[in-house]
């Protein structure tokens with residue numbers, strides 16, 4: 001169904017929902033935004049032309065989380081209880097919602113599904129906000145997504161100035177909007193025009209066709225050394241990335257807990273073995289892993305690209321490494337090498 | 342859309358108790374632990390899934406988990422055996438365990454050896470160092486009268502740096518008396534009273550020259566041994582599809598979730614640790 | 629292209645062409661707006677990509693420890709970078725003979741955070757001129773006064789000139805006002821205990837433990853950082869307060885007498901966390917107690933790394949705590 005949500009009714013609407021749901025929406029922390037619980041005092045940050053700095057994946061897969069408790073003396077073990085709560089994530093961008101569906105393929109499919117992910121996921125509605133003015137560092141249109149793509153969303157909002165045009169995408173959120181006035185054909189047309197203009201304002205930076213094969217072929221080439229030369233090997237591009245899921249399991253002896261923390265293939269110690277052997281000894285191999293995982297291995301695991309083009313790694317890399325340029329250079333490397341032959 | 346939140350916590354170990362613990366090597370770097378199950382249901386679930394070549398995550402609470410290959414066959418009894426080399430924090434803590442102590446275990450994990458595909462084949466088992474543990478489990482499995490008819494000839498080649506580092510000594514000594522298998526042991530440098538092979542495993546393999554006819558070769562050892570044994574087997578005429586090895590990489594979840602152990606698009610913990618050389622050749626060199 | 633950029637390029641070209649160095653470490657043109665990238669030039673042809681402006685935010689001395697001591701490195705250094713290089717030479721991380729320092733009197737690094745706070749993050753291009761930063765955002769072009777945009781560390785910089793460069797490109801600048809950096813620390817010291825705790829917690833507890841601050845710091849070159857050590861573990865692993873507090877405190881302490889107050893850590897942090905107030909406090913103490921400032925020359929050991937016969941006894945073997 002299609003509805004109109006006047007902007008000046010947004011806060012009262014959210015307040016009404018919050019009687020039944022806990023609501024998470026982008027809010028400013030200093031100069032950046034992240035998803036925080038909505039309260040009567042909250043001031044939402046929906047006007048930025050891009051997503052929150054801290055990624056929405058944390059709402060389902062928190063950076064640090066206790067997965068079990070133990071008693072070292074008695075050997076008693078206890079599973080942490082997966083948290084399930086009726087939640088509305090309001091204002092999530094299409095790239096981040098798509099990323100949640102990508103992470104479903106890791107945590108919610110096949111054997112050994114993750115109960116913590118499943119529990120948070122089951123009762124959480126994703127109400128998305130499309131990007132009518134995509135940011136210069138966003139590139140979702142190149143990565144099987146787009147500023148108004150609906151994958152993973154229960155509803156999508158389009159900013160029409162005074163009102164949000166609301167399109168519901170799943171049965172389960174219909175009731176949330178049913179009191180709103182339905183959108184007319186004319187408004188839908190305006191919304192479609194806004195969406196098309198946004199899509200058009202973000203021309204593709206590369207074609208995905210053949211990228212995987214090209215990267216596979218340059219796996220052992222020198223290009224990775226060149227691309228990774230300035231990389232600091234920090235956790236920014238992977239911790240902020242909405243699709244990165246690597247984690248560590250660590251015992252906190254004083255607390256008697258085993259916790260799961262985000263981890264990253266960009267750290268040296270990530271792959272360091274007890275024998276001191278490290279299969280990825282330098283930033284060359286580690287940068288290659290990050291890029292190859294997203295642009296090659298994901299296809300084999302999930303049949304999908306592992307990057308949603310959210311642009312966070314581009315915006316916040318402290319040495320200005322831009323994954324778009326890196327992928328272009330790596331995939332072009334092969335053709336140069338071929339010319340040389 | 343995921344809807345079923347009531348799945349068990351796959352990171353939760355099952356409680357185990359140390360049944361026996363003894364040093365395997367004279368330098369005390371290798372220790373064997375035999376663990377019994379605290380709960381009957383866990384035991385049943387374990388043996389229902391278990392296949393030689395698989396591994397488990399052993400937990401010492403407060404220290405963490407370490408992946409370790411299972412060194413026993415199911416028919417040996419209601420216990421699971423591991424041989425642990427002391428390396429860092431967890432393996433050190435495992436070495437400190439005494440009979441009666443409790444610990445956690447997750448598993449069996451990984452694919453294990455493809456025994457069904459090997460039916461009717463001759464097996465050439467080649468191991469070095471403590472990585473021989475899962476090959477020991479494989480040999481024990483094959484030796485059982487009920488399983489023995491499933492396979493042809495059985496040849497075991499096992500090398501260690503010195504006699505003091507040879508594992509499962511008494512049992513392996515008895516293999517020389519068996520008429521259903523061949524056993525060759527080797528140490529790197531000569532020692533008094535050693536009447537078996539002397540030399541590196543790849544050279545011993547060349548010397549013994551097992552026949553590739555209707556055979557599969559299974560190689561587990563330190564990376565350097567594996568690296569030189571694989572070409573030795575290829576030159577003996579073993580096709581890459583008939584050569585198997587077990588890989589190691591740092592691991593955390595053991596379930597194909599934490600991302601840690603990938604080589605290209607494969608997770609060693611889930612898609613392996615056992616791979617044929619043909620499969621390995623198709624993977625990027627990321628090990 | 630600015631005149632300064634042209635001078636840097638010519639000098640780099642000379643060094644490479646004459647075979648005086650194996651690599652020139654400088655900056656190259658950005659892929660992402662506002663983010664010129666550290667670059668490693670080994671061929672004169674590549675120098676057309678070299679760039680230099682106020683948005684070159686990294687401390688290039690950070691890359692020194694990636695090379696063996698034999699590598700002959702030409703490096704662009706501003707005041708703080710030169711001091712970091714000195715501190716690294718004191719710690720025997722490279723040999724001075726194999727370094728050629730191309731010095732630039734520094735007019736300050738522009739803080740990208742201050743820029744995006746004014747312009748938003750949808751930036752298409754920019755131009756850094758003497759007094760103004762011109763930023764082209766999607767809907768508007770901003771002309772921002774440069775001085776106000778400088779990173780706080782640069783606004784209170786005392787020694788903007790490279791101290792021991794092999795060549796200085798451009799006129800030396802007047803020294804900075806040394807009271808500014810002290811005043812900042814003093815205002816923190818003047819807070820009540822509760823206020824200090826509150827400020828520390830507000831900053832540290834946002835930390836996501838990405839370690840960009842560590843990786844951006846020239847002095848954090850430990851093979852194994854204390855947070856990565858697991859036998860024993862020194863800190864709680866996660867982003868709990870206990871974990872982030874320990875990280876922030878111990879990291880700062882490891883910089884005592886070593887930090888040159890370049891601010892690279894803060895510029896790298898993805899969560900806008902302030903941390904120089906801790907290292908600057910330690911720097912002030914180093915000065916007040918030992919009259920030592922890090923990196924002023926490439927010989928003097930920092931007080932906590934030096935040993936002399938008139939040290940108080942309890943640091944010696946067999947000595948007793950007095």
Ligand SMILES: Cc1cc2nc3c(=O)[nH]c(=O)nc-3n(C[C@H](O)[C@H](O)[C@H](O)COP(=O)(O)OP(=O)(O)OC[C@H]3O[C@@H](n4cnc5c(N)ncnc54)[C@H](O)[C@@H]3O)c2cc1C
Nearest residue numbers: 273274406407408409410425426429430431432590591592
């Ligand atoms: C499938 C598999 C089977 C193995 N089987 C055996 C065996 O039968 N006997 C044996 O002695 N060793 C075996 N290992 C190696 C053993 O797991 C490591 O030596 C052990 O994890 C080191 O842990 P630590 O805590 O003592 O060392 P630390 O250096 O303190 O390591 C800390 C953590 O890093 C991880 N880690 C470090 N090195 C390795 C590694 N090489 N492999 C996997 N994880 C690592 C572990 O999670 C460990 O808890 C096996 C490894 C794998 C992957």
Ligand code: SF4
Nearest residue numbers: 231232233234237317
């Ligand atoms: S954010 Fe940049 S510097 Fe940090 S690891 Fe990623 S690419 Fe390297």
Ligand code: SF4
Nearest residue numbers: 241307308310311313
């Ligand atoms: S790789 Fe970069 S652009 Fe792609 S999803 Fe991750 S953070 Fe976003």
Ligand code: SF4
Nearest residue numbers: 244245246265290293
């Ligand atoms: S391997 Fe690297 S790129 Fe892939 S999910 Fe893990 S941290 Fe992200």
Ligand code: SF4
Nearest residue numbers: 848850853854879882
């Ligand atoms: S924080 Fe300390 S231990 Fe870690 S790298 Fe820096 S100086 Fe070394």
Ligand code: SF4
Nearest residue numbers: 835836838839841897
């Ligand atoms: S850069 Fe910032 S977020 Fe990252 S570890 Fe340092 S203080 Fe924490």
Ligand code: FES
Nearest residue numbers: 593595599600610
């Ligand atoms: S150990 Fe986690 S994916 Fe293999």
